Amino acid sequence: MRKIIYLITLLFIVFVGFLIYPFLKSNKSNSSKGNVKQQHILRNINSNHSNNFGKNWQQAQGIPVLCYHQIVSKVQFKKRPTPYAVTVSQFRNQINWLKKEHYKTLTIAQFYDYMTGKKPINEKFVLITFDDGLNDFSKHAQKILEKVNFKAVLFIYPTWVIAKKKRALKPWQIANLSKLGYDIESHTFWHPKLTKMNVKDQTFQFKRSRKFLKKWSKKKEISYLAYPFGLFNETSVGLLKKLSYKAAFTIFPGINLPGQNPYAFMRYMVVKGDSLKRFQQKLEKKSIPIFKSNPNFGAIIPSKGKNVTITIPTNLVTQNLALYYKRKKLKYKYNNENGKLTFFLKLKKGKIHNVNIKYKDGKINYRQTMLFNRLRSK
Numbered sequence: 001m002r003k004i005i006y007l008i009t010l011l012f013i014v015f016v017g018f019l020i021y022p023f024l025k026s027n028k029s030n031s032s033k034g035n036v037k038q039q040h041i042l043r044n045i046n047s048n049h050s051n052n053f054g055k056n057w058q059q060a061q062g063i064p065v066l067c068y069h070q071i072v073s074k075v076q077f078k079k080r081p082t083p084y085a086v087t088v089s090q091f092r093n094q095i096n097w098l099k100k101e102h103y104k105t106l107t108i109a110q111f112y113d114y115m116t117g118k119k120p121i122n123e124k125f126v127l128i129t130f131d132d133g134l135n136d137f138s139k140h141a142q143k144i145l146e147k148v149n150f151k152a153v154l155f156i157y158p159t160w161v162i163a164k165k166k167r168a169l170k171p172w173q174i175a176n177l178s179k180l181g182y183d184i185e186s187h188t189f190w191h192p193k194l195t196k197m198n199v200k201d202q203t204f205q206f207k208r209s210r211k212f213l214k215k216w217s218k219k220k221e222i223s224y225l226a227y228p229f230g231l232f233n234e235t236s237v238g239l240l241k242k243l244s245y246k247a248a249f250t251i252f253p254g255i256n257l258p259g260q261n262p263y264a265f266m267r268y269m270v271v272k273g274d275s276l277k278r279f280q281q282k283l284e285k286k287s288i289p290i291f292k293s294n295p296n297f298g299a300i301i302p303s304k305g306k307n308v309t310i311t312i313p314t315n316l317v318t319q320n321l322a323l324y325y326k327r328k329k330l331k332y333k334y335n336n337e338n339g340k341l342t343f344f345l346k347l348k349k350g351k352i353h354n355v356n357i358k359y360k361d362g363k364i365n366y367r368q369t370m371l372f373n374r375l376r377s378k
């Protein structure tokens with residue numbers, strides 16, 4: 001009798017188990033479906049955020065970033081002519097022109113807020129940056145900037161300061177500049193070509209430079225970096241994110257638009273050869289936004305080539321849309337409805353691999369630069 005009761009109980013449990021099992025299973029798969037759905041929504045929010053000016057992209061205001069290196073006297077220039085130098089009088093004319101045209105300068109944190117869409121851009125802004133950490137800044141540039149109340153960012157690489165080079169800023173000068181409100185940020189530790197470095201070496205550059213600059217500037221954090229020579233790869237971007245650097249700057253031309261990749265902000269180099277007119281043109285250029293890129297900017301392209309897909313505004317007129325690599329036109333496929341543009345990219349020998357996208361609407365030219373890397377042969 002007991003055996004029978006036992007058997008019935010067992011059968012009952014198995015039966016109930018059978019009834020419950022599909023329910024448990026579906027519940028489980030439902031919850032994983034829920035996760036997928038949630039992730040999908042999240043992804044949509046992210047992409048919508050970057051697409052926030054949608055059809056009105058042509059009206060979207062951008063912010064140009066200027067990149068200076070040396071500001072020299074005429075005598076200094078005669079002694080050592082270099083294309084990266086700008087004379088004091090050239091610099092003064094440029095700054096006065098910006099003031100006259102009602103440009104407002106920004107701190108790097110303000111620039112970042114505009115670029116991430118925290119505030120709408122409703123004025124003419126410019127971010128003025130100086131690379132390397134030359135004492136030209138305190139000798140020549142500072143007076144000119146302060147006369148018109150302009151802000152600036154200094155991207156410094158510490159080994160240049162540590163070596164006490166004749167033209168390098170001194171730690172006490174960096175401290176003073178920081179106290180006055182100039183942004184002190186990283187230009188790596190010793191100015192290497194990051195694209196030739198592995199993870200460990202790049203990490204060292206980002207961490208070590210930050211350590212010294214924090215000490216000198218007495219700032220709590222160093223959150224921005226300018227890539228030496230403008231060069232970077234996907235490893236650099238991954239590491240910067242991991243080390244909580246908020247953004248990084250190249251030296252490739254373009255006006256920055258909200259929602260664009262913060263690890264590839266464009267800058268216009270200002271050089272000796274720039275007439276005032278050419279300087280003005282740089283500031284008044286227009287950009288076409290690139291919302292997404294697959295692979296990401298800085299990716300290493302295999303030697304046999306690879307398809308690249310970027311997301312740009314929708315409904316562009318393809319006759320007016322062109323892609324260039326080393327001055328040659330690239331073929332592409334463009335989808336009007338979702339703005340996806342695909343092209344095949346095979347890189348030639350050389351160090352710098354920019355793909356330029358150009359769009360012409362009436363008299364206005366819009367452009368943007370994309371940077372990729374070539375797989376180095378061993």
Ligand SMILES: [Zn+2]
Nearest residue numbers: 131132228229
């Ligand atoms: Zn530099």
